[in-house]
Amino acid sequence: MATLTKTAVVARKVIRYGLYALFLIIVARYTLIVGGKLYRRFFPEPPPPPTGIAKLPAIPFPNVQIPNYEKLVFVLETPDGKLPNLPPQAKVYFLTKRTSNIKTLERANQKARSLGYDPNGKEITETSYQYQHPNLPCTLEMNIVTELFSMSCDLRDEKLSISNVVLTPDAAIKQVKAFLSRAQLLPADMSGPAVHEFIKMSEGKLVGAISLSESEMIKVNLYRKDLETIPSVASRSDQSNLWFILSPLNTYGNVVIAGEYHYFPLDETRFDTYALKTASEAWEDLKTGKGYIANLGQNNEGVLKIRRIYLAYYDPDVYTQYYQPVVVFEGDNNFVAYVPVITSLYYGSDQLTPTEEP
Known part of the structure; x- marks a missing residue:
């Protein structure tokens, strides 16, 4: 009987300590998973270096002149009063060009x-x-x-x-x-x-x-x-x-x-990555006239309150070799402007000549 009692006590201890060990393993695993996610959130792994080495042509924005651009006053009024954090790099895709043939x-x-x-x-x-x-x-x-x-x-x-x-x-x-x-x-x-x-x-x-x-x-x-x-x-x-x-x-x-x-x-399988400007750099470019105003809107007084800033791709209406990202600035009274966001280092001096249009 003593042997059976001792065996039962040992068995209960094994089960109890086994449950403790299982609980600790589960807690440790959960802690590692959550901790890893938090670490990656606050200390993300840096992206691979940009692959783009070719000089890019200037984005073929329409040639629209805004009178007295230097007198425009840009006021940042996003919901948090701050510029967004843009990614350090983005893909630049190739646009294909149709060619003539006998058919x-x-x-x-x-x-x-x-x-x-x-x-x-x-x-x-x-x-x-x-x-x-x-x-x-x-x-x-x-x-x-x-x-x-x-x-x-x-x-x-x-x-x-x-x-x-x-x-x-x-x-x-x-x-x-x-x-x-x-x-x-x-x-x-x-x-x-x-x-x-x-x-x-x-x-x-x-x-x-x-x-x-x-x-x-x-x-x-x-x-x-x-x-x-x-x-x-x-x-x-x-x-x-x-x-x-x-x-x-x-x-x-x-x-x-x-x-x-x-x-x-657009060929989604052909692209290179290029380093991007910061939002602060793009903001300064907008203020100094280095962007394109797609719609001045009803802003006759010249004070432009910018409410939303985000990254987009500019879809050209004339042929150019690349599908490039821009920073979009949206403001009151339908104001919209685009600023090239690829770091200026990658831009050449020549712009591609548009294909003949209908």
Whole structure:
């Protein structure tokens, strides 16, 4: 009996101390995991050194002159009153350039047909062709090499009499995407935000409308998808490089009556990393006129209160070899500006010449 009792006591001790040991192992493991996460949060592992060594061309911003820029006063009024912490580096992607071949014109004619236009285009220049709509006073002008195009209609023509049934935003976005897909002109990376705007006619001009009920047309802007959470911006802060206006016509239903298509293929597998400026450096560049004002907004007094600052990729509407990041500054009264964020060391003195446009 004594032996059995002693065995039972030993067994209980083994179980008790085993449970203690298991508990300590669990606590130690949890502590190591949490401690490791906290350490990496406050002392992150430095990124690998930038891989980019090639000089970059200047970003092809539009040549917009702001009168008396030196008199503008920039005031930092972000929610915390501070500049953000930008990453030390970012990827710069390659934009590919289409080249001409023996089927270039045939391919362009097919795309014009798929968009609803007569494929027998008229040659304007060696690379630019004009196509007419078979039923409506509408014209499509396309660069047959780059496949960039613009389209417009004569709104004074009675065939374009407008009904009062405007598409909802979701329906309009769906129709524009279907319109481009028919001509195989909706690349996978154009899956970013789709932004709509209600439009109406006023004194013979297209102007913004407040609501669907007040509108006569609807405009759809398509943007590139985010790359590693970094969004895309265009030369106009209120308009993408792919935009189209849909109008409900009495005879023909909802028709695309205007639009522009400026898209250059992006190769996500080809990129280099480049060192970035700090937010403080970008802020100083903005104040000293080294950026591009995409929209001055209603800021006639010259005091610009900056509310939001973030990193984005600039999507060019003319060809350039690289898809580069910028710092976006947004302020009151629709003010928007972009500042190149790659360290100045990597910029050469030459800017690439834009491809001929339609």
